[in-house]
Amino acid sequence: MALDSKIPEGPIADKWTNYKNHIDLVNPANKRNIDVIVVGTGLAGGSAAATLAELGYNVKAFCFQDSPRRAHSIAAQGGINAAKNYQGDGDSTYRLFYDTVKGGDYRSREANVYRLAEVSANIIDQCVAQGVPFAREYGGLLDNRSFGGVLVSRTFYAAGQTGQQLLLGAYSAMNRQIGRGKIKMYNRHEMLDVVKVDGKARGIITRNLITGEIERHSAHAVVLGTGGYGNVFFLSTNAMGSNVTAGWKAHKRGAYFANPCYTQIHPTCIPVSGDHQSKLTLMSESLRNDGRIWVPKHMKDVEAIKAGTLKPKDLAEADRDYYLERRYPAFGNLVPRDVASRAAKERCDAGYGVNATGEAVFLDFASAIQRYGKEQAHVKGLDENNADLVKKLGQDVVKNKYGNLFQMYEKIVDQDPYETPMMIYPAVHYTMGGVWVDYNLMTTVPGLYCIGEANFSDHGANRLGASALMQGLADGYFVLPYTIGDYLSDDIRTGPIATDSKEFEDAEKEVRERLEFFVNNNGSHSVDHFHKKLGKIMWNKVGMSRNIKGLTEAISEIKALREEFWKEVKVPGTNEEYNEELAKAGRVADFLELGELFAKDALNREESCGGHFREDSVELDGEQKGEAKRDDENFAYVSAWEYKGEPSDAVLHKEELEFKDIELKQRSYK
Amino acid sequence: MNLTLKIWRQKNASDKGKMVDYKVDDISPDMSFLEMLDVLNEQLINKDDAPIAFDHDCREGICGMCSLYINGEAHGPDRGVTTCQLHMRMFNDGDTIYIEPFRASAFPVVKDLIVDRSSFDRIQHAGGFISVNTSGNTIDANAIPIEKHDADTAFEAATCIGCGACVASCKNSSAMLFVGAKVSQFALLPQGKVEATDRVLNMVKQMDEEGFGNCTNTGACEVECPKGISLENIARMNREYLKASLKG
Numbered sequence: 001m002a003l004d005s006k007i008p009e010g011p012i013a014d015k016w017t018n019y020k021n022h023i024d025l026v027n028p029a030n031k032r033n034i035d036v037i038v039v040g041t042g043l044a045g046g047s048a049a050a051t052l053a054e055l056g057y058n059v060k061a062f063c064f065q066d067s068p069r070r071a072h073s074i075a076a077q078g079g080i081n082a083a084k085n086y087q088g089d090g091d092s093t094y095r096l097f098y099d100t101v102k103g104g105d106y107r108s109r110e111a112n113v114y115r116l117a118e119v120s121a122n123i124i125d126q127c128v129a130q131g132v133p134f135a136r137e138y139g140g141l142l143d144n145r146s147f148g149g150v151l152v153s154r155t156f157y158a159a160g161q162t163g164q165q166l167l168l169g170a171y172s173a174m175n176r177q178i179g180r181g182k183i184k185m186y187n188r189h190e191m192l193d194v195v196k197v198d199g200k201a202r203g204i205i206t207r208n209l210i211t212g213e214i215e216r217h218s219a220h221a222v223v224l225g226t227g228g229y230g231n232v233f234f235l236s237t238n239a240m241g242s243n244v245t246a247g248w249k250a251h252k253r254g255a256y257f258a259n260p261c262y263t264q265i266h267p268t269c270i271p272v273s274g275d276h277q278s279k280l281t282l283m284s285e286s287l288r289n290d291g292r293i294w295v296p297k298h299m300k301d302v303e304a305i306k307a308g309t310l311k312p313k314d315l316a317e318a319d320r321d322y323y324l325e326r327r328y329p330a331f332g333n334l335v336p337r338d339v340a341s342r343a344a345k346e347r348c349d350a351g352y353g354v355n356a357t358g359e360a361v362f363l364d365f366a367s368a369i370q371r372y373g374k375e376q377a378h379v380k381g382l383d384e385n386n387a388d389l390v391k392k393l394g395q396d397v398v399k400n401k402y403g404n405l406f407q408m409y410e411k412i413v414d415q416d417p418y419e420t421p422m423m424i425y426p427a428v429h430y431t432m433g434g435v436w437v438d439y440n441l442m443t444t445v446p447g448l449y450c451i452g453e454a455n456f457s458d459h460g461a462n463r464l465g466a467s468a469l470m471q472g473l474a475d476g477y478f479v480l481p482y483t484i485g486d487y488l489s490d491d492i493r494t495g496p497i498a499t500d501s502k503e504f505e506d507a508e509k510e511v512r513e514r515l516e517f518f519v520n521n522n523g524s525h526s527v528d529h530f531h532k533k534l535g536k537i538m539w540n541k542v543g544m545s546r547n548i549k550g551l552t553e554a555i556s557e558i559k560a561l562r563e564e565f566w567k568e569v570k571v572p573g574t575n576e577e578y579n580e581e582l583a584k585a586g587r588v589a590d591f592l593e594l595g596e597l598f599a600k601d602a603l604n605r606e607e608s609c610g611g612h613f614r615e616d617s618v619e620l621d622g623e624q625k626g627e628a629k630r631d632d633e634n635f636a637y638v639s640a641w642e643y644k645g646e647p648s649d650a651v652l653h654k655e656e657l658e659f660k661d662i663e664l665k666q667r668s669y670k
Numbered sequence: 671m672n673l674t675l676k677i678w679r680q681k682n683a684s685d686k687g688k689m690v691d692y693k694v695d696d697i698s699p700d701m702s703f704l705e706m707l708d709v710l711n712e713q714l715i716n717k718d719d720a721p722i723a724f725d726h727d728c729r730e731g732i733c734g735m736c737s738l739y740i741n742g743e744a745h746g747p748d749r750g751v752t753t754c755q756l757h758m759r760m761f762n763d764g765d766t767i768y769i770e771p772f773r774a775s776a777f778p779v780v781k782d783l784i785v786d787r788s789s790f791d792r793i794q795h796a797g798g799f800i801s802v803n804t805s806g807n808t809i810d811a812n813a814i815p816i817e818k819h820d821a822d823t824a825f826e827a828a829t830c831i832g833c834g835a836c837v838a839s840c841k842n843s844s845a846m847l848f849v850g851a852k853v854s855q856f857a858l859l860p861q862g863k864v865e866a867t868d869r870v871l872n873m874v875k876q877m878d879e880e881g882f883g884n885c886t887n888t889g890a891c892e893v894e895c896p897k898g899i900s901l902e903n904i905a906r907m908n909r910e911y912l913k914a915s916l917k918g
Contacts, residue, residue, distance in 0.1 A: 572721065
């Protein structure tokens with residue numbers, strides 16, 4: 001099947017408006033006869049469910065957590081971008097569009113990104129109206145901060161808990177509709193398959209995680225807002241339950257999977273401390289507004305710090321290597337994430353890592369504390385030369401901005417980041433790849449939509465900070481509610497979809513067989529055993545730096561691990577009870593397939609772009625020597641993979657990317 | 671560290687349940703409490719025993735999914751943290767640790783250490799929102815300036831993660847801190863004032879119907895709250911409730 005991205009005609013600034021003016025609508029009375037399933041209740045799923053219910057559709061929403069409020073969007077820290085230009089620093093829709101396309105290393109679809117930038121300002125209006133308590137200035141207006149890869153302040157925030165506040169906003173909008181009976185909420189339900197009838201997505205099969213009951217749910221359209229697949233690496237900043245199952249089942253039912261190898265390794269996370277570790281914790285990119293990243297210049301100081309004979313705060317300025325400021329003077333500590341992560345890896349690989357494992361660099365707030373302290377002392381008419389006072393005042397400002405992050409760090413690492421610099425290292429954070437969707441956010445399966453992190457559409461090969469929240473809410477509040485109406489306008493006479501058809505029966509049978517296989521397999525190793533092994537292969541061979549040899553090995557190792565998993569996995573208990581191991585087994589089985597496709601995609605893409613860095617594709621000379629080298633002539637396309645059984649049989653379809661409004665050029669942050 | 675664990679095991683909601691003893695060895699002080707339970711579960715699975723069921727997800731103290739009553743305290747002995755942020759360095763080699771579910775009649779046990787907190791959701795359905803459509807066709811976000819102090823106080827109330835530690839810690843199993851936090855968030859913002867009367871009346875009514883107890887100003891909730899939600903929120907809710915009741 002040829003890919004049709006369905007991008008509307010016309011100048012880029014008019015596409016969305018023209019599109020909205022010409023789509024088919026469903027009248028309010030008919031909406032009452034149409035059912036929509038929304039899987040996942042994070043920013044994308046939650047906002048979509050609430051909006052669709054407000055419009056009048058009957059919504060059934062599903063989440064695997066015990067409440068929609070717990071979806072992992074809640075953990076997003078730093079902020080949300082919007083082209084409001086409240087700071088008067090030159091921001092505009094075009095500039096947000098441009099920054100996002102450039103930040104994504106020219107691997108995203110222009111029309112989608114422009115639309116995202118266009119609706120971004122509205123998100124902030126909407127959230128304030130809902131009672132989201134964004135940070136404000138003393139004059140009562142909204143405050144902004146800066147994020148990586150941009151030269152303006154366009155990020156709105158709520159301390160280090162912006163995701164929490166936005167999600168609770170979407171959750172409150174859902175609650176209003178649940179209270180009115182327009183959303184029927186299914187908590188602790190996991191989607192285990194998509195059901196297609198006559199080629200269209202018409203329902204899902206779920207498992208009640210408490211009772212083990214397998215249920216059939218039908219609808220006129222199905223929306224997946226099920227998040228990213230970073231947990232394929234086992235260790236990531238994702239929640240323990242975050243998984244690819246919904247997207248992968250959709251893939252198996254005909255939805256193409258796009259750019260699986262585009263993964264964001266976030267530069268500032270708390271380093272791994274040991275084999276017991278179950279997850280990694282992010283320290284928000286917003287910290288790079290005020291924190292400076294460094295390692296010692298000299299190896300003797302590295303060794304002294306590791307041995308504990310030298311305190312990092314006592315190392316003289318002249319002996320520190322602020323390597324981001326050195327390499328990228330224009331953007332300094334606020335280079336995009338992929339660039340910052342690779343730079344940290346480069347220093348640590350060269351032996352300058354500052355902790356016992358050699359995989360950590362410093363993120364230092366001492367100069368920010370000084371700067372803020374002096375400013376506060378000046379404002380309050382106090383003595384600017386009183387070092388203790390300045391430090392105290394400065395720490396108060398930093399606490400006000402990032403208090404919860406500093407507390408998280410202290411609890412995990414048992415060190416006080418107000419006194420000694422944080423130690424950080426890159427970790428898997430976000431997946432730009434995902435289910436392929438057209439301009440309407442519909443997958444290659446008619447009636448099956450995919451929104452938020454679960455789809456691939458807006459971030460290209462690298463996502464800029466504070467853009468995930470923007471995309472999730474844009475998709476759910478402002479884009480999908482229009483585009484899905486155009487599709488559903490054909491369904492006003494369809495009537496309820498029966499769940500006793502053969503298609504539902506077959507899908508349910510497959511789901512049951514797989515669950516029964518797991519509980520009866522009596523293998524020798526737990527699910528986590530396999531998941532950890534998969535994670536190690538992914539991190540070592542498909543991680544921050546990739547080469548042909550490693551990727552080829554990864555493909556065969558993952559395949560072998562998958563075969564061993566199906567022979568040797570051990571799942572205690574039964575299907576008819578709360579059984580977390582059983583739920584995990586299904587998720588890891590899907591990760592074991594996705595992981596191989598991921599490596600295959602990385603092998604196919606013989607260029608470096610964004611988060612995908614190929615060692616055989618770097619700039620060899622000039623100002624950009626050693627930086628990632630893109631190959632626009634051969635790889636300016638989206639890789640959309642079609643399922644054909646084994647991941648090795650997956651067929652590649654190319655969506656050629658056209659850049660009409662932005663000139664393709666070397667991404668420089670120097 | 672080597673530890674003895676006394677853990678509540680209960681097969682399902684109708685089972686009677688009992689404490690069972692377990693031993694775990696070689697626990698690193700850098701592990702989180704849940705990672706220690708992961709180690710125990712791996713042991714149990716390898717011995718063909720049923721692993722301990724407990725709720726958890728983000729493991730960074732924000733989703734509110736993890737619970738656990740550890741040595742008689744919600745989220746354990748540390749302050750300002752959830753169980754997933756509690757680290758084993760808070761304990762000593764040779765300790766015996768008691769692990770139970772959050773106990774309240776409005777939080778029935780589902781299995782082992784997992785409880786059903788859907789009563790919290792139902793309170794939110796009754797009024798935990800501002801009735802504005804999500805079409806985005808509203809006024810500009812900066813059209814109404816909000817005093818920084820009010821915005822900050824609303825934010826502090828809104829940082830509640832809905833974990834239920836307040837209820838578990840209260841001798842009356844009261845949910846006033848949880849409900850007070852939501853009522854306060856909206857009462858402090860101009861956008862929330864429009865329907866403040868109905869909101870507080872409906873939420874309190876639902877709270878009572880769910881079987882939560884009343885507040886007797888003991889303050890245990892505030893002490894155990896992992897997010898430091900202030901008792902002032904209960905006072906504010908009481909004021910709002912009184913105002914609303916007089917208004918009728």
